[in-house]
Amino acid sequence: MIIRYDVTVPDMTDVMRRAARRREPNLGWRWKQSVLVSALLTAFFASVIEGSGVARIFGSAAFFLVTFAALTYLQKARVAWALERYVAKQLGPSAPFAFEIEITSAGLTTRQLGEEIRREWKNVEKITAATGGIEFDIRLGGMVFVRDSGFRSCDERVEFLRLAREYAHR
Numbered sequence: 001m002i003i004r005y006d007v008t009v010p011d012m013t014d015v016m017r018r019a020a021r022r023r024e025p026n027l028g029w030r031w032k033q034s035v036l037v038s039a040l041l042t043a044f045f046a047s048v049i050e051g052s053g054v055a056r057i058f059g060s061a062a063f064f065l066v067t068f069a070a071l072t073y074l075q076k077a078r079v080a081w082a083l084e085r086y087v088a089k090q091l092g093p094s095a096p097f098a099f100e101i102e103i104t105s106a107g108l109t110t111r112q113l114g115e116e117i118r119r120e121w122k123n124v125e126k127i128t129a130a131t132g133g134i135e136f137d138i139r140l141g142g143m144v145f146v147r148d149s150g151f152r153s154c155d156e157r158v159e160f161l162r163l164a165r166e167y168a169h170r
Contacts, residue, residue: 001103001160005150006096007112013084018135019143034075038068101146103164108136110144119144121168127161134161 042064049059091097100111107120119138126137134157136144151157 001163002100003146003150003160004098004100005147007099008096009084009088009091011147012091012095013080013087015143015145016083016087017080018145034068034071037071038064041067099150101144103160103167105167105170108144108164121170124168127164127168129161134164136164
């Protein structure tokens with residue numbers, strides 16, 4: 001079965017974000033950094049506000065939560081912006097480009113930007129029906145994402161997923 005569709009810069013950025021999220025447990029330092037900065041700012045905030053002890057505790061807790069949420073949001077937005085810029089620079093005039101994935105009993109083959117990559121099913125660790133498409137987790141950290149927009153119908157998507165899982169479990 002072969003699926004073909006065009007990929008844009010935002011599409012490619014989304015795939016890279018999905019792949020990075022899968023490695024997020026290995027990147028735990030990001031949230032630790034947000035906690036540390038929030039805690040330091042909260043300590044300063046607690047030292048300058050006035051009020052009863054209970055009011056200062058509740059005020060400090062609220063300040064910490066708001067600061068942590070804001071830092072997390074800003075960090076994710078900064079990373080998303082930088083990632084989109086990077087992808088746009090890498091793809092340049094190539095975007096949008098055609099993407100093709102073919103699944104057979106031997107494995108899956110992807111074709112994009114003049115490259116063809118074949119992967120045997122033994123290298124596919126997990127197949128997930130995700131929001132917006134189907135994710136193939138590839139051994140050693142790779143990922144292939146097939147967008148829902150590539151399927152002509154829901155039935156075609158269901159059949160593709162069924163066939164991929166059948167081939168992978170042989």
